[in-house]
Amino acid sequence: MDPIGPRLKILRGHYGFSQRELARKSGVSNATISLIEHGRTDPSMGLLKRILDAMGVSFADFFSSESRPAEKYFFASDELSVISSGPISFRQVGSDLSDSKLQLLHERYQPGADTGRSMLSHDAEEGGIILQGRLEVTVGDQVQVLSAGDAYLFNSRLPHRFRNTGREDCVLVTVCTPPSF
């Protein structure tokens, strides 16, 4: 188990809560939030549950994401593997996705467009390639500004957020598992 303090702090950050805000919502003291985030105390399970509840995160979610080892979320332009060149070229994000069932979308983000913070949705995969402009992508505790040619790929259970912080439109191609049901 890695230290839960930093993870908890990141989680709180993604909801935009202050320590006192989260403390009020969960019914614990703000001091406790601070102490836990700094690893200066070992919270009881009941207390930890109250805190997670305030953010709508279950134990299962919290501890399943914990056991996830170093995954690669961002890929530089030159890291995309070229499947085929010529008049039509396919450049693949990630290693081997030949058997993943993903849907392709064409999206345009106007300046200032923001998906807001999104947490732990259903189990699915999301990916995309920036075609034009710049896009700030947040996944888990990582933030990256992607430019044309860059790409992302992650499991949508992870907290994520898209934001166009530039002054021009951002155009990208994205993939995600079908909106089932």
Place this chain on the structure above:
Amino acid sequence: MDPIGPRLKILRGHYGFSQRELARKSGVSNATISLIEHGRTDPSMGLLKRILDAMGVSFADFFSSESRPAEKYFFASDELSVISSGPISFRQVGSDLSDSKLQLLHERYQPGADTGRSMLSHDAEEGGIILQGRLEVTVGDQVQVLSAGDAYLFNSRLPHRFRNTGREDCVLVTVCTPPSF
């Protein structure tokens, strides 16, 4: 979290450990084990981790099994959710929201019922067994009329079509995997 005490007790029993045995292995006092199992105390995370470690169980395992105690394995006939009525009725085993990879259906084709020509499906397999009546099944360039006891199995990427050409209802059980991809 639901009571972790009873679950912990069951887990301990599964390993055949006594309270003192588990206490020694995990480096906590036997009294604490007893208190936790009875819910008379709220263990700290670090302590619970030591106990789980002694049994080789991770947080992720412990809390992932927790999150699905409401799994349903058996379904009464009237519990099958009706997907569509009319000339062709589908009754699905399990919930529409189930994350199951397998879709199990109980289907009834009235005389003359016809799915029409279905092209392009998903990369999946589907099969079925006829229970009653007769059903004309078209797969690719092959056409066959199946009777009770007959069955079919094919990759659903192939164009396929189902038609009841007889004068009585046709009842069958079908499977499809995966459900919505």
Place this chain on the structure above:
DNA sequence: GCCAAACGTTTAATTAAATTAACAATTCAA
């Protein structure tokens, strides 16, 4: 500039967890 409000942190006081050591009940061997 100032003041007020919010932020995160820290310290002392309180509350609760965790231990130690006892308890009664059971098992097993002598």
Place this chain on the structure above:
DNA sequence: TTGAATTGTTAATTTAATTAAACGTTTGGC
């Protein structure tokens, strides 16, 4: 039966988590 070694529980003590209230910083008016 007797005694020793288990079992699980409980009471009193110690230890640590949690709180309440303070601290120093920063932010945003006015």
